[in-house]
């Protein structure tokens with residue numbers, strides 16, 4: 071039974087503890103699986119993407135570089151091959167021209183003036199459409215020409231002058247000149263003619279259009295900006311061709327004999343256009359062949375490919391960046407949600423779900439921090455244990471929802487009357503702990519704060535439409551006086567709180583060393599109390615309630631006794647509050663009720679007159695669901711007449727929840743059960759409320775009887791209660807009557823019944839049986855019945 075009670079009592083606490091345990095577990099698990107920050111997808115993806123893009127663009131740059139070098143070397147190679155071809159072609163053409171001049175010179179020596187005519191007839195001359203061959207005398211008169219047009223005199227021409235002087239017999243290649251007759255540009259190749267004695271006899275000339283030497287220009291290979299040219303070693307360009315443009319006569323510096331260019335550059339004849347240029351000195355001729363390929367054209371394909379490559383790579387990179395951004399954004403959102411969930415779980419693990427206050431698991435952290443701070447700066451820290459006095463009752467009677475409302479209200483009041491730096495913790499149930507830090511060791515701060523909290527808690531609170539007042543018991547322990555560490559301070563504050571409860575609730579107690587021993591005792595008692603029912607250590611004694619006039623026993627009050635095997639009899643004043651607090655009063659009270667009912671039946675069966683039995687009922691019992699059912703079952707099981715059963719309720723019990731109380735009372739009244747109000751005068755019963763209650767008797771508390779008849783105010787109260795009962799048509803009984811004077815006073819003032827040591831102490835059932843057996847009549851009891 072005790073176990074069952076403990077289970078009932080802690081059911082909510084356990085489930086809350088289990089929830090917060092679960093939350094802690096979830097928090098642990100959640101944090102255990104959290105990857106390091108750099109492995110979070112929203113960091114990892116961009117990093118991997120950036121590294122990938124870096125590598126990718128390095129490889130793009132490398133590939134472009136390689137492509138460029140391939141394109142450059144291909145262009146250089148192409149330029150070299152073209153130069154080879156051009157060189158060979160130019161040398162062949164020049165050699166042909168020179169051979170023609172030599173043949174004409176020979177024929178002139180053999181045949182005289184008709185040599186040219188004869189060679190022409192024999193088709194020994196190159197095609198006249200391109201080449202013109204002529205012979206001039208030593209005076210410069212043209213005496214034979216393959217050209218039909220009359221040849222001008224050439225005596226003044228530079229080539230003639232050059233030949234007529236000491237020119238030797240080498241081939242002379244003139245500069246490009248305009249023909250005096252036709253105006254067409256021409257290059258004159260000439261050789262010296264000598265007479266038999268070797269004197270200058272004239273010259274043989276071959277003129278050709280300079281474009282003849284540029285005809286090798288192949289636009290398919292050289293593009294529109296390729297360069298093809300023949301440069302005289304005298305620095306005068308004989309012909310140069312760029313695309314379709316042919317020109318001559320430019321004076322440029324003569325390049326090295328064999329210039330091979332692997333790289334593009336701008337040569338003196340290039341007019342700013344960079345080219346892959348190859349220069350070849352023509353063997354045996356005073357000429358240099360030049361071939362140049364425009365860099366722009368040679369690398370245009372590479373440039374196109376490069377652009378395409380860069381654009382497609384950039385597009386790919388952009389796509390990748392966009393995808394990464396989307397993934398990262400999603401992952402970031404997920405991570406943020408997860409972080410919020412973790413935060414929520416962490417909060418759940420460290421805070422109480424109902425009140426939002428820090429819970430037990432955070433208490434140690436906060437307290438340790440405060441102590442560390444206090445040790446460093448010489449401050450005091452006060453730990454306050456708080457337990458609401460009537461919480462269990464309100465929770466049981468008004469329901470959990472009202473209990474929750476009360477806890478929330480109390481929590482926010484406590485929070486609002488403390489500093490931000492102070493900690494308010496809900497341990498579970500109706501237990502709270504305050505940690506008041508930063509107190510100067512001898513200042514009044516903690517006292518004032520504790521008083522503020524006590525007052526705030528006891529402010530009236532509205533629950534299910536009614537106003538209630540809740541008080542609390544507080545226990546305090548301070549660093550450094552009462553302990554140096556969290557463990558000690560908490561246990562000392564707890565012990566002080568228990569002391570506050572013992573002293574009578576609604577008060578606060580500072581820790582004193584002897585409290586610990588008391589607390590240990592109390593816990594031991596609590597455990598023993600839980601086992602007492604099962605070990606059959608309880609018994610019930612009965613105290614007679616006698617008629618004030620006739621002194622006949624009208625009823626008996628059932629009073630519980632606990633015979634502890636080791637400690638002897640234990641007073642109900644000690645163990646009943648403990649049983650109420652732990653909830654054990656419910657099964658214990660039921661046992662008393664059943665015992666009393668059974669005893670009543672036993673007396674009847676023994677042939678004794680019927681007697682009223684009053685049973686004390688505590689609030690927790692009475693407001694417990696199913697109490698009426700328990701009474702009905704006790705009556706039925708024992709067969710005791712309900713009309714002889716009286717339940718003693720206290721004023722405070724009734725006032726806790728008047729409506730509910732009235733409801734239960736009415737149900738029991740319908741069965742025949744009666745009620746008396748115990749300890750009348752000690753509470754604050756509303757008289758108008760009493761009028762509506764199905765009450766048979768008022769019991770004047772013994773505290774008003776003790777000093778009767780001497781004390782005036784007690785006299786006044788007793789008389790007032792008796793006269794009020796008269797008016798309300800209620801029976802009055804005085805308890806704790808010990809003296810004749812008290813009896814006289816009560817009788818004189820019309821008290822109906824009397825209970826007290828004056829007549830009898832509480833007795834065993836057998837002793838009561840014996841008393842009843844000798845009693846002449848039990849008129850009142852019978853009347854009542």
Ligand SMILES: Nc1nc2c(ncn2[C@@H]2O[C@@H]3COP(=O)(O)O[C@H]4[C@@H](O)[C@H](n5cnc6c(=O)[nH]c(N)nc65)O[C@@H]4COP(=O)(O)O[C@H]3[C@H]2O)c(=O)[nH]1
Nearest residue numbers: 629630642643646662686687688806807808825826827828
């Ligand atoms: N000084 C003095 N005292 C007298 C005199 N006559 C009777 N008493 C004592 O006064 C108490 C009367 O009970 P109570 O007011 O209901 O007060 C009771 C009642 O509140 C509680 N109690 C006892 N038995 C039960 C029980 O079965 N159920 C519940 N709920 N409470 C119980 O324990 C309290 C104390 O019970 P007890 O120690 O038995 O103390 C009894 C009784 O022994 C007298 O002339 N002078």
